[in-house]
Amino acid sequence: MESTAHHEAVTSESVDMDAIMQQVAEHKGCGTSSGSGKSSCGSSAGESELPPEIWEKVKNHPCYSEEAHHHFARMHVAVAPACNIQCNYCNRKYDCANESRPGVVSERLTPEQAAKKVVAVASTIPQMTVLGIAGPGDPLANPAKTFKTFELISQMAPDIKLCLSTNGLALPEHIDTIAKYNVDHVTITINMVDPEVGAKIYPWIFYKHKRIEGIEAARILSEHQLRGLEMLTERGILCKVNSVMIPGVNDQHLVEVNKAVKSRGAFLHNIMPLISAPEHGTVFGLTGQRGPSAQELKALQDSCEGEMNMMRHCRQCRADAVGLLGEDRSAEFTTDKIMDMEVNYDLEARKAYQAVVEQERQAKVEAKNEELAALADETSDIKVLAAVATKGSGLINEHFGHAKEFQIYELSAAGSKFVGHRRVDLYCQGGFGDDTALETVIRAINDCHAVFVAKIGGCPKNDLLKAGIEPVDEFAHEFIEKSAISWFKTYLEKVKSGEIQHFTRGDAEIRQGALIADEERKVCDGV
Amino acid sequence: MAYKIVASQCTNCSACEAECPNEAISEKGGTFVIDPAKCTECIGHYDTAQCVAVCPVDKTCIIDAAYPRYQPA
Numbered sequence: 001m002e003s004t005a006h007h008e009a010v011t012s013e014s015v016d017m018d019a020i021m022q023q024v025a026e027h028k029g030c031g032t033s034s035g036s037g038k039s040s041c042g043s044s045a046g047e048s049e050l051p052p053e054i055w056e057k058v059k060n061h062p063c064y065s066e067e068a069h070h071h072f073a074r075m076h077v078a079v080a081p082a083c084n085i086q087c088n089y090c091n092r093k094y095d096c097a098n099e100s101r102p103g104v105v106s107e108r109l110t111p112e113q114a115a116k117k118v119v120a121v122a123s124t125i126p127q128m129t130v131l132g133i134a135g136p137g138d139p140l141a142n143p144a145k146t147f148k149t150f151e152l153i154s155q156m157a158p159d160i161k162l163c164l165s166t167n168g169l170a171l172p173e174h175i176d177t178i179a180k181y182n183v184d185h186v187t188i189t190i191n192m193v194d195p196e197v198g199a200k201i202y203p204w205i206f207y208k209h210k211r212i213e214g215i216e217a218a219r220i221l222s223e224h225q226l227r228g229l230e231m232l233t234e235r236g237i238l239c240k241v242n243s244v245m246i247p248g249v250n251d252q253h254l255v256e257v258n259k260a261v262k263s264r265g266a267f268l269h270n271i272m273p274l275i276s277a278p279e280h281g282t283v284f285g286l287t288g289q290r291g292p293s294a295q296e297l298k299a300l301q302d303s304c305e306g307e308m309n310m311m312r313h314c315r316q317c318r319a320d321a322v323g324l325l326g327e328d329r330s331a332e333f334t335t336d337k338i339m340d341m342e343v344n345y346d347l348e349a350r351k352a353y354q355a356v357v358e359q360e361r362q363a364k365v366e367a368k369n370e371e372l373a374a375l376a377d378e379t380s381d382i383k384v385l386a387a388v389a390t391k392g393s394g395l396i397n398e399h400f401g402h403a404k405e406f407q408i409y410e411l412s413a414a415g416s417k418f419v420g421h422r423r424v425d426l427y428c429q430g431g432f433g434d435d436t437a438l439e440t441v442i443r444a445i446n447d448c449h450a451v452f453v454a455k456i457g458g459c460p461k462n463d464l465l466k467a468g469i470e471p472v473d474e475f476a477h478e479f480i481e482k483s484a485i486s487w488f489k490t491y492l493e494k495v496k497s498g499e500i501q502h503f504t505r506g507d508a509e510i511r512q513g514a515l516i517a518d519e520e521r522k523v524c525d526g527v
Numbered sequence: 528m529a530y531k532i533v534a535s536q537c538t539n540c541s542a543c544e545a546e547c548p549n550e551a552i553s554e555k556g557g558t559f560v561i562d563p564a565k566c567t568e569c570i571g572h573y574d575t576a577q578c579v580a581v582c583p584v585d586k587t588c589i590i591d592a593a594y595p596r597y598q599p600a
């Protein structure tokens with residue numbers, strides 16, 4: 001079975017500023033709002049449920065806030081390729097699962113190049129608000145490069161939030177520096193709190209000038225991860241935990257991890273499916289360790305959900321802000337060109353854009369609440385999943401055949417709840433011709449009752465119907481949640497009147513890989 | 528008297544460069560290389576060769592048979 005990565009790709013057709021503002025202004029009623037980054041968008045937390053200082057930190061963070069996800073982009077730069085541990089799901093020839101884009105070689109930049117690139121992109125794209133340093137490698141195994149990059153960016157672009165992802169081994173010793181550079185988001189990848197489990201995931205660590213193996217290695221790693229987490233929390237630095245779900249190795253155990261990280265103050269826990277295929281050359285890939293299915297992943301996320309905020313909109317990608325430029329423009333931001341560029345960083349224009357988004361967010365929440373009122377008297381306990389083809393902005397605005405991914409919403413009497421993304425593009429798979437593209441899509445959304453699209457051809461329509469998935473195009477270019485709730489109301493009515501029968505649907509397949517800019521895809525194909 | 532890096536296996540992760548106590552490792556022509564004149568096999572610094580211990584690809588940092596083993600002074 002293939003496993004997957006998600007990512008965030010907030011794509012916009014154009015970089016024309018007016019168009020962007022227009023799009024923002026029109027963007028109403030996208031109810032995937034959960035200010036906290038909770039997965040349960042329809043029903044969950046906004047401003048009111050979070051302490052104000054935390055809300056302030058997450059509201060514009062495209063990784064943490066489901067709502068912000070639609071409006072903001074983050075960018076990652078690869079300045080730190082060295083690592084101090086070995087993970088069985090990683091082949092560092094390609095990439096780090098801290099970022100989870102297997103098979104893609106990241107461009108390695110010097111701190112100076114990275115800073116310039118960030119500022120150049122941010123001055124073209126007002127949505128670009130977060131800069132992350134993650135894999136390949138561990139930022140804290142390369143402290144000099146990582147912190148130099150942060151220092152340069154904080155001088156040139158003081159409004160950009162800085163974040164980093166780490167395996168946690170070197171975290172305790174760098175806490176003060178992290179605080180000094182005002183890093184306000186740290187992600188720690190914690191896959192276990194039991195060294196016996198850890199020994200199956202990490203063959204070794206490099207610690208105090210020695211390679212340490214087995215249970216001892218996992219014990220040290222775990223101790224540092226949890227202590228680092230506690231130290232971050234004490235200093236008020238926002239901390240998210242990522243866990244890779246590895247069926248048969250740590251899947252059950254992640255419930256315990258969830259408790260352990262929650263009690264130490266992590267404010268979000270993001271469970272990601274293992275990415276594993278033999279062609280990645282990872283230990284897990286070669287031993288045939290499988291990744292979880294969509295249902296297994298969701299079941300685990302559900303079982304942890306009561307415990308703390310879970311994050312499902314995370315698509316395990318770099319959310320490359322350059323992607324916002326559209327594929328044809330990312331070529332303008334190659335390292336060579338950026339180094340020659342004159343960059344004018346306009347802080348005021350960026351603030352103005354962000355203020356518009358803030359207004360939009362308010363309007364959106366109100367619109368969603370109106371929609372929800374329509375379901376107020378509903379008592380049915382039927383739950384269905386629906387897939388949505390969208391280019392972003394909370395609208396059903398993508399053609400079925402063009403969709404590279406679908407957003408998945410769970411519909412119930414409680415409303416709509418965003419539960420994740422499904423990849424359907426053919427990233428790095430090879431051998432998927434057009435004739436099987438439709439089957440790929442059907443496999444990926446096989447657990448859904450309906451798929452909402454802006455447009456769909458006659459042939460795929462019939463095939464979807466045959467597979468038991470209703471293609472819905474009557475809500476083209478309308479708001480996702482509003483439309484989905486309205487469709488669901490009708491669905492319930494039909495079930496009640498006996499016109500249709502409600503069936504539960506089967507499992508779906510999680511596809512591997514993150515959405516990537518075209519430039520990178522070429523690199524990837526060449527691997 | 529030295530280790531060498533098998534270029535075809537090196538991922539260019541740079542981890543060894545930072546760990547070498549003798550600054551014997553640097554990037555050259557897109558891959559990392561060890562300067563045999565500087566490498567002491569980590570003798571006098573650490574119990575094990577740091578480049579070997581930190582390298583993510585086994586058997587990438589290996590003894591270079593072209594040189595005699597390092598003799599501490």
Ligand code: SF4
Nearest residue numbers: 083087090096097137
């Ligand atoms: S921490 Fe990241 S770079 Fe290091 S081995 Fe694990 S996945 Fe690979």
Ligand code: SF4
Nearest residue numbers: 547566568569576578
């Ligand atoms: S063996 Fe030690 S001294 Fe020689 S290159 Fe490796 S790290 Fe440097």
Ligand code: SF4
Nearest residue numbers: 537538540541543582
């Ligand atoms: S640690 Fe190994 S893979 Fe990394 S640069 Fe050095 S020799 Fe190459």
